[in-house]
Amino acid sequence: MKYVSASIVVPVKGNFIKNGVVAIDGSGTVTGVFAEDDPLVREVAVEFHDGVLVPGFVNAHCHIELSHMLGKTDREVGLPKFLSTVMKMRAAEPDEIIADIKRADRSMYEKGIQAVGDHVNTELSAAVKKESPIIYHTFVELMAMAKEDIQPRIDRARDIEFYFEPDRASITPHAPYSCSKDFFKVFRKMIREDNLLSIHNQESEEENRLFRYKEGAFLDFYAEMGLDASAFKAQARNSVQSYLPHLPRNNKLILVHNTFTSLKDVDFINRQGRDVFFCVCPKANLYIEGKLPKILNFVPDQERMVIGTDSLASNDTLDILEEMKVLADHFDHLDFLQILQWATINGAAALGLSDMLGSIEVGKRPGLVLLEGMHNLRLTDNVTSRRLV
Ligand SMILES: [Zn+2]
Numbered sequence: 001m002k003y004v005s006a007s008i009v010v011p012v013k014g015n016f017i018k019n020g021v022v023a024i025d026g027s028g029t030v031t032g033v034f035a036e037d038d039p040l041v042r043e044v045a046v047e048f049h050d051g052v053l054v055p056g057f058v059n060a061h062c063h064i065e066l067s068h069m070l071g072k073t074d075r076e077v078g079l080p081k082f083l084s085t086v087m088k089m090r091a092a093e094p095d096e097i098i099a100d101i102k103r104a105d106r107s108m109y110e111k112g113i114q115a116v117g118d119h120v121n122t123e124l125s126a127a128v129k130k131e132s133p134i135i136y137h138t139f140v141e142l143m144a145m146a147k148e149d150i151q152p153r154i155d156r157a158r159d160i161e162f163y164f165e166p167d168r169a170s171i172t173p174h175a176p177y178s179c180s181k182d183f184f185k186v187f188r189k190m191i192r193e194d195n196l197l198s199i200h201n202q203e204s205e206e207e208n209r210l211f212r213y214k215e216g217a218f219l220d221f222y223a224e225m226g227l228d229a230s231a232f233k234a235q236a237r238n239s240v241q242s243y244l245p246h247l248p249r250n251n252k253l254i255l256v257h258n259t260f261t262s263l264k265d266v267d268f269i270n271r272q273g274r275d276v277f278f279c280v281c282p283k284a285n286l287y288i289e290g291k292l293p294k295i296l297n298f299v300p301d302q303e304r305m306v307i308g309t310d311s312l313a314s315n316d317t318l319d320i321l322e323e324m325k326v327l328a329d330h331f332d333h334l335d336f337l338q339i340l341q342w343a344t345i346n347g348a349a350a351l352g353l354s355d356m357l358g359s360i361e362v363g364k365r366p367g368l369v370l371l372e373g374m375h376n377l378r379l380t381d382n383v384t385s386r387r388l389v
Pocket of ligand 1: 061119200256310311
């Protein structure tokens with residue numbers, strides 16, 4: 001048994017505790033959380049740290065199999081151009097891809113990340129995930145615009161899903177602009193109710209233009225990639241309002257990015273009565289589009305907010321603390337305790353892991369992360385993280 005204490009312990013569930021003490025056993029399971037004057041902890045040797053102790057983070061959105069693309073794409077070119085670059089340049093030797101997946105996995109663990117929602121198109125990350133101390137939920141992405149592609153792509157995704165731990169993998173549509181209405185119709189009929197969904201949503205204004213008017217940079221992207229755009233018709237409304245009703249209604253859903261989601265869209269989504277989470281990936285949004293989501297539109301849905309890093313194709317770190325700093329820096333009204341909830345317990349709920357991690361509570365194995373260089377619980381550039389457990 002180990003007793004870890006810090007200047008401030010933030011369990012996420014419940015109030016923070018000055019000089020609190022966390023008892024943790026050899027497996028990393030929390031067996032007690034105590035105030036400093038608790039008679040139980042006066043008797044034992046306590047390891048004290050100057051800093052803020054928080055549970056391990058949840059990275060709700062990543063593509064670890066793109067880790068070999070670090071530094072290979074230009075910034076602020078907009079999503080369609082970014083996508084064509086990734087599609088053209090992602091090919092590499094499997095050994096090289098796996099070596100970079102391994103490096104990314106280790107770095108995420110060291111940065112205090114305890115669980116990851118990870119999108120894949122291949123099985124290349126399966127072996128690393130199996131060995132990793134991080135708990136992954138793998139989303140196998142599906143894209144199908146032409147009718148004849150629908151069934152073969154679903155079959156292939158199912159084959160890939162099979163490489164990953166059964167309870168921790170599901171198949172998911174990749175994005176509204178890469179899936180036709182016909183695809184959604186087939187998809188909704190064939191998935192289980194416990195199949196988690198995670199779809200890129202309104203990452204670019206071009207996506208809304210495609211659905212509203214059938215115009216804009218996505219049409220150039222389809223032409224360049226030799227894709228048939230005839231599946232899309234002008235709908236006179238934003239993308240999410242067009243495709244969401246076609247997604248199976250009872251499946252838990254993570255909407256990723258939401259950079260160009262309007263207040264009206266948020267109302268529309270909430271009226272659907274779905275179990276939905278909003279994931280923000282601030283550094284990737286700044287990298288690709290140079291814009292951030294209108295966070296205020298979502299803040300009434302606090303418990304539904306989660307944070308992701310996206311991939312090293314659109315980010316220079318896979319570090320949730322760095323994403324939190326960007327949010328704190330750009331949105332004055334968000335405080336650390338709020339953002340920490342998004343980065344921990346909410347992400348755990350989104351991935352179906354809240355009974356295991358996301359808060360410092362008895363019976364969980366959340367990991368323990370020490371934040372150093374923090375004053376008055378403010379997230380400034382000087383704050384660093386260190387995994388203790
Ligand atoms: Zn993504």
